[in-house]
Every structure is written in structure tokens, then in C-alpha cells.
Amino acid sequence: MYSQGLIGAGSDNTETPEFLTAFQARIDADEKIEPNDPMPAAYRKTLIRQIGQHAHSEIVGMLPESNWITRAPTLRRKVALLAKVQDEGGHGLYLYSAAETLGVSRKEMTEELISGRAKYSSIFNYPTQTWADIGAIGWLVDGAAIMNQVPLCRCSYGPYARAMIRVCKEESFHQRQGYEIMFTLAEGSAAQKDMAQDALNRWWWPSLMMFGPPDGDSLHSDQSTLWKIKRFSNDELRQKFVDATVPQALRLGLTLPDEALAWNEAEGRYDYGEIDWDEFWSVVKGHGPLNKDRVAVRKKAWDDGAWVREAALAYARKRAARAATPLVAE
Amino acid sequence: MNDTQEIPLWEVFIRPRNGLSHRHCGSLHAADSEMALQAARDVYTRRGEGLSVWVIPSAQIVASDPQDRDQMFDPSDDKIYRHPSFYDIPDDVGHM
Amino acid sequence: MHAPLFAALIRLADDHLILGHRLSEWCGHAPMLEEDLAMPNIALDLIGQARALYSYAGDIEAAGRDEDLLAFGRLERDYQNLLICELPNGDFAQTMLRQFYFASFMLLFWAEAEGSSNATVAAVAAKAVKEAKYHRRHCGEWVIRLGDGTEESTLRMQEACFVLEPYLGEFFAVDDVAIEMSKASILPNPQSLRGAWLADVCEVFVSAKLQAPDLTHAHKGGRQGRHTEAMGHLLAQLQYMQRSFPNMTW
Numbered sequence: 001m002y003s004q005g006l007i008g009a010g011s012d013n014t015e016t017p018e019f020l021t022a023f024q025a026r027i028d029a030d031e032k033i034e035p036n037d038p039m040p041a042a043y044r045k046t047l048i049r050q051i052g053q054h055a056h057s058e059i060v061g062m063l064p065e066s067n068w069i070t071r072a073p074t075l076r077r078k079v080a081l082l083a084k085v086q087d088e089g090g091h092g093l094y095l096y097s098a099a100e101t102l103g104v105s106r107k108e109m110t111e112e113l114i115s116g117r118a119k120y121s122s123i124f125n126y127p128t129q130t131w132a133d134i135g136a137i138g139w140l141v142d143g144a145a146i147m148n149q150v151p152l153c154r155c156s157y158g159p160y161a162r163a164m165i166r167v168c169k170e171e172s173f174h175q176r177q178g179y180e181i182m183f184t185l186a187e188g189s190a191a192q193k194d195m196a197q198d199a200l201n202r203w204w205w206p207s208l209m210m211f212g213p214p215d216g217d218s219l220h221s222d223q224s225t226l227w228k229i230k231r232f233s234n235d236e237l238r239q240k241f242v243d244a245t246v247p248q249a250l251r252l253g254l255t256l257p258d259e260a261l262a263w264n265e266a267e268g269r270y271d272y273g274e275i276d277w278d279e280f281w282s283v284v285k286g287h288g289p290l291n292k293d294r295v296a297v298r299k300k301a302w303d304d305g306a307w308v309r310e311a312a313l314a315y316a317r318k319r320a321a322r323a324a325t326p327l328v329a330e
Numbered sequence: 331m332n333d334t335q336e337i338p339l340w341e342v343f344i345r346p347r348n349g350l351s352h353r354h355c356g357s358l359h360a361a362d363s364e365m366a367l368q369a370a371r372d373v374y375t376r377r378g379e380g381l382s383v384w385v386i387p388s389a390q391i392v393a394s395d396p397q398d399r400d401q402m403f404d405p406s407d408d409k410i411y412r413h414p415s416f417y418d419i420p421d422d423v424g425h426m
Numbered sequence: 427m428h429a430p431l432f433a434a435l436i437r438l439a440d441d442h443l444i445l446g447h448r449l450s451e452w453c454g455h456a457p458m459l460e461e462d463l464a465m466p467n468i469a470l471d472l473i474g475q476a477r478a479l480y481s482y483a484g485d486i487e488a489a490g491r492d493e494d495l496l497a498f499g500r501l502e503r504d505y506q507n508l509l510i511c512e513l514p515n516g517d518f519a520q521t522m523l524r525q526f527y528f529a530s531f532m533l534l535f536w537a538e539a540e541g542s543s544n545a546t547v548a549a550v551a552a553k554a555v556k557e558a559k560y561h562r563r564h565c566g567e568w569v570i571r572l573g574d575g576t577e578e579s580t581l582r583m584q585e586a587c588f589v590l591e592p593y594l595g596e597f598f599a600v601d602d603v604a605i606e607m608s609k610a611s612i613l614p615n616p617q618s619l620r621g622a623w624l625a626d627v628c629e630v631f632v633s634a635k636l637q638a639p640d641l642t643h644a645h646k647g648g649r650q651g652r653h654t655e656a657m658g659h660l661l662a663q664l665q666y667m668q669r670s671f672p673n674m675t676w
Contacts, residue, residue, distance in 0.1 A: 027606050027662075034396070036395065036396050037392060038395045038396065038397075039376075045624075059459070061600075062453065062454035062455055062462070066453045066454040066455075069450045069453055069639060070450060070451060070452075070663040070664065071663050071666045071667060072449060072667070073498075073667035073671075073676035074494045074496055074498075074676050075443075075473060075476070075477050075480075075493055075497055077478075077676055078450075078473060079470055079473050079474065079477075082450050082453060082466050082469060082470055082473075083466070083470060085453050085454065085466070086453065086462070086463055086466035086467070086470075087376075087463040087468075087499060089453075089459060089463050090376070090463055091453070093358065093373060093459050093463070094356055096459070097356055097357045097358070100339065100357070105336055106336075106459075107336050130423065131667055131676070150568070159611060163356075166355075166356070170377070182574070184675060184676060185676075187673055188675055189671075189673075189674055191671060192671070192674060193491065193566050195592070205380060245601055249653050252392055290480070297454075297455070300455075301454070301455040301456065301457070303518070304518075305456065305457025305518070306457075307456060307578045307579055307582065308457035308458070308461075308579070309337055309361075310575070310576050310578075310579070310581030311575025311576045311578070312337065312361035312362070312571050312575065313335055313337060313361050313574045314361075314576045314579075315362070315363040315571040315574055315575045316361040316363065318574065318606070319362060321351075333430045337653040339457065350523075359458065359459075359460060360460060361571075364567055365460075365567065365571075368464065368563070368564050368567070369463075369464065370469050372460065373460060373463050376467070378465075386442040407549055
């Protein structure tokens with residue numbers, strides 16, 4: 001994706017109403033917007049923010065799961081988990097690449113993440129305490145992510161849509177992997193069943209929070225919908241997730257930690273209880289159980305790796321200089 | 331030394347199998363061509379996606395300007411005589 | 427033949443599992459994102475090879491132990507990996523140098539084992555040789571870049587050479603098991619690979635501007651289950667689930 005020509009570009013504020021109308025007409029006609037196309041500065045800014053946050057979520061999302069790679073209970077589980085966490089890194093990479101086409105560099109985005117300024121999915125600020133958490137994350141967190149991501153494959157911005165197609169294709173094994181872990185636990189000993197139920201209790205509500213604040217409160221939704229960056233509202237996606245997930249939980253023989261949960265025959269959907277939005281905002285604002293740890297771990301990896309990146313660049317410069325020097329001096 | 335320089339960006343092209351051309355599939359960062367090639371293998375061919383990889387420094391790509399789209403591509407629109415359907419031949423001649 | 431073959435398979439499997447386990451500790455913490463994808467690829471190959479070897483060892487033993495019982499169900503003294511595999515990762519220089527040493531050795535080892543008189547071993551080797559070739563290439567390129575990169579990276583690479591040097595001789599140690607395997611043309615005699623290995627290492631080290639390793643003073647004991655202090659902590663994590671919840675299906 002061709003970002004080099006764009007670095008630093010795109011903040012011209014000479015947008016006329018005609019330009020904005022013409023741009024909207026392209027979006028309405030379902031035309032894709034490509035990197036070098038003229039686009040409103042706010043469209044570019046919204047995408048950089050959203051794709052950046054999405055990429056950060058993949059990268060930070062590696063941490064709660066990698067916490068269990070060295071303790072996976074069988075070799076089969078170990079390779080599956082390692083491959084899954086590796087995929088998350090890949091997804092972060094594809095997404096950073098998509099954002100780079102908009103004129104922001106991966107280095108800038110990384111620096112924003114490790115400074116603690118950048119946002120990422122709040123669910124990754126919760127700890128993974130037991131092996132069942134790995135099942136619950138795959139099943140619920142990846143399940144919720146897929147609900148969010150499938151519509152993004154049709155996003156108006158070409159590079160983002162293409163990255164999401166690749167992500168969704170790869171992600172299909174993640175949720176099945178998680179559900180299989182949960183299913184094995186649910187079929188297992190009493191201790192295993194308890195472990196599965198406990199994980200579900202802890203991850204259910206944070207999973208519902210992954211869809212973001214209720215529709216009335218969301219700052220960016222309306223404009224993003226007009227620009228076809230967002231295709232469904234937070235509450236619509238949350239409902240889809242609940243409707244898809246409740247039967248899966250029943251099949252496991254587990255109980256969802258929501259007494260208000262009930263099938264609504266008239267509406268053809270599940271009603272669910274009140275989400276604790278105070279907890280959500282508290283975690284988003286940096287006060288979740290592990291916000292500081294997650295950022296600190298990413299910062300450590302980046303800082304500890306600085307000498308490696310410098311060495312790679314220094315070697316590349318030396319090699320280029322050697323190639324440019326004639327072998328025989330005359 | 332400080333880490334101020336960005337590691338260069340590369341574009342990755344993959345041939346899924348012989349008989350098909352290489353297709354752009356994404357980008358990555360690497361300090362030199364050998365590391366770019368290996369990173370392309372590790373990032374973009376984890377599920378048997380390809381049999382051949384090209385990597386090209388993104389800075390080396392010359393792209394047409396979208397502002398020039400009219401002059402670059404519109405002039406070909408009215409050259410309908412380049413397409414087979416422009417020509418009438420009797421139906422009973424069959425497929426040609 | 428069963429007992430020595432079983433022992434030889436367990437040794438190899440332990441090498442691959444323990445080193446793959448160590449490498450997997452990097453996942454999510456690499457110096458750059460591209461390497462966060464590269465290192466798990468190598469770790470997955472290593473653990474995959476371990477699985478094939480444990481499974482075959484379990485078949486030969488015919489005592490009902492599967493890959494997981496062998497991988498997770500033994501005491502520290504029963505693990506027989508090379509000590510170099512269990513050392514803590516250290517920095518990226520030490521991690522890459524260890525992987526390079528191991529891949530360079532295994533490439534020679536598997537290449538010869540492709541012609542094994544044992545069909546299962548030959549099949550494992552045929553798959554593993556391709557993987558080791560790539561590991562050697564990737565890690566070798568890093569050794570060169572870090573050795574001939576910046577002042578800091580050169581110092582770190584030299585330190586890595588210093589730390590790992592006493593663990594290199596063990597690659598080539600020979601005992602009854604190794605001799606029996608080599609006599610039966612099942613696995614190569616490690617001692618016979620020493621010259622080729624050293625030549626391969628030196629070739630990379632010339633480009634990396636590093637001094638050839640000295641194999642004179644070698645720590646030994648891994649093959650007899652005499653481990654470093656790091657091993658118990660590694661096993662505490664590796665075996666955590668199987669120890670806390672024995673005899674369950676996961």
C-alpha cells in the first residue's frame with residue numbers, strides 16, 4: 001500500500017461544499033476510496049483514528065493470550081494458541097499498513113500507543129487468570145470482533161476493506177478454537193466445568209462492552225455511517241452478538257451471568273440486562289485492572305528492540321555503501 | 331545513535347500458484363531486501379498462499395495521479411471499435 | 427534396539443520442545459512486528475517436530491504414553507535436552523545466536539537422517555530439513571546484521587557468543603545411545619557433524635565479524651538429565667496445567 005507519497009499530506013482545509021458533496025456522492029454510489037484519491041481531511045482523520053485503534057487492539061490483544069502460551073495444557077493447544085497469537089500480530093501489521101496509506105507511519109502510531117495516549121479495545125485490560133480464559137477469549141472476544149469486522153470488509157476505504165477481508169478469513173479459526181476449548185471443559189470434570197463457568201462470568205460483560213457505548217452516546221457514529229466507514233450501530237451489532245452467542249452458551253450447558261436475559265418472542269431477539277457503563281468508561285479512561293501494565297509491556301518491547309532496529313538499519317546502510325563502492329580503486 | 335529513522339516500507343506481491351501472476355497482497359517494514367523477503371514469507375504465506383514472492387521498496391513505486399484520471403483513462407472510453415461487439419456479422423456464421 | 431531408539435527420540439524431542447517453548451516466550455515482545463511473526467513460525471516448526479518425535483517414541487515404547495504424557499508428565503531428571511535449549515532467552519542477540527547454532531546443527535543432522543534406515547525417522551527428517559534450512563537462513567541473517575550493525579549490537583553479539591560458547595560442545599558429545607543409533611544407520615553420529623557445523627558457523631561469523639567459537643570447555647549433562655537451574659522454572663510453567671489438574675482432557 002503506497003503510503004510514501006502521502007506522509008504529511010492531507011491537511012489542506014480548502015474543502016468547498018462542492019468538493020464535500022462530490023465526495024459524498026462517490027460514497028453513496030458505493031465507490032471505494034483509494035489512498036491517493038482526494039478526500040476530506042476529517043474522513044482521513046477518522047480513518048487514521050479508527051484503523052490505528054483497531055491495529056493497537058490487535059497488538060495489545062496478543063498479551064492476555066500470550067500469557068498462556070508457555071502454560072497451555074497440551075501440545076495441540078500450545079501450537080494452536082501460538083498460531084492464533086501470531087495471527088493477531090499479523091492482523092495488527094495489516095491494519096498498520098492500511099493506516100500508513102493515509103499518511104501516518106507505523107512508528108508514529110507505535111509511539112502513540114506506548115505513550116498511553118492511544119485507545120485500544122478495553123477488553124484487553126482484563127487479566128487472563130485460568131486456562132478457560134483462553135477459551136472464553138476465543139469464543140466471546142473473537143466472536144464479538146468478528147461481528148464488528150465482517151461489515152468492515154465493505155468499508156468505503158479500499159485498503160481498510162482489503163485488510164479486513166484478509167483478517168476475517170484468518171480469524172475464522174480463532175472463534176472455533178475458543179469454543180472447542182470451552183466445549184472440552186464443559187464436557188470435562190467438575191473442576192473444568194467450574195473453570196469454564198467462572199471464565200464466562202468474568203468475560204461476558206466486558207465482551208458486550210466491546211461494541212462501544214450505547215447508540216445515543218457515541219461521538220463518531222453518525223458521520224462514520226454516512227461515510228460508510230461504519231455499517232451498523234453499536235447496539236445493532238451488540239444485539240446480533242447476544243442473539244448468536246446465547247444459544248452457544250446453552251449448548252455448553254453454561255449459565256450467562258445476567259438474570260435479565262430472556263427470549264423476547266415479539267421482537268425475535270434476546271433481551272439482556274443493563275451494562276455497567278461506569279465500568280466501561282473507567283477502563284477506557286485508563287483505570288482498568290491492567291491498562292498500565294499492557295502499555296508498559298508494549299513500551300518495554302519497543303524500547304528493548306531499539307538497538308535491534310538500529311543495527312538492521314546500520315547494516316543496510318553499510319551494505320548499500322559497499323555495493324556502491326567500485327571493487328578496484330583507480 | 332537514536333531510533334529516529336523509520337525502517338523502510340516494502341510492497342509484497344505473491345504468486346498463488348504457477349500460471350497466475352504475482353498479486354499485490356500488502357506491505358511490511360524491513361531494513362533491507364533479504365529481510366523484506368523473509369518477512370513477506372513469514373507474514374503473508376502462513377496458509378499456503380503462495381509459491382513465489384516479490385518485494386519492492388514502496389518508495390520505488392511510481393503511481394499515476396488521481397487528478398490525472400480524466401486525461402489518462404477517459405480517452406479510451408469511446409474507442410468502441412476495439413471491442414468485438416462493435417462488428418456485425420450474420421448470426422449463422424456462428425461463434426467468432 | 428527399542429530402548430536406545432526410544433532414548434534417542436526423547437532426546438531429540440526434548441531439544442525441540444524446550445527450545446520451541448523458550449522461543450514462544452518472545453511472542454508479543456519482539457523488537458519489531460515482523461519478527462513477532464517470524465519467531466512463532468520457527469517455534470511452531472520446532473514444537474511440530476517434537477510432537478512427531480514424541481508420538482513415535484510413544485508408539486515404540488508401547489506403554490500407553492502419548493505425546494502429551496511424554497512432553498508434560500516427566501520429572502526434571504527425565505528430560506534429556508541439550509542444556510543450550512533450556513537457557514533463558516537473554517536478549518535478541520542471544521536468542522538469534524542460539525537459534526542459529528541449533529538450526530545449523532539440525533540442518534546437518536536432518537540432512538543425513540533423511541537417509542535413515544528407519545522409515546519414520548527418515549520421514550520426520552525430510553520435513554524437518556526444509557524447516558531447519560529456513561531457520562538457519564533467517565537466524566544467520568540476523569547474526570550477521572547484529573554482529574556487523576552498530577557498536578552496541580556488536581557488543582551484544584560478542585556477549586552472546588561468550589555466554590553460549592560453553593554449551594556448544596554438548597552438540598557433539600557421543601555416548602552409547604548415539605553410537606548405537608549411528609551403527610544401525612538410524613541417526614547420524616553427532617561427532618561426525620562437527621567439522622561441517624564449525625565451517626558453517628565460521629562462514630556466517632566472517633560476515634558478522636565475530637570470532638569463531640572455541641569448543642574446548644563444554645558443559646555436559648543434559649543427555650543424562652542434569653540440568654541448569656533454569657530448567658525447573660521452565661518446567662513449572664510447561665507442566666503447570668498437567669500438574670494442577672492431572673488426568674484430564676483439554
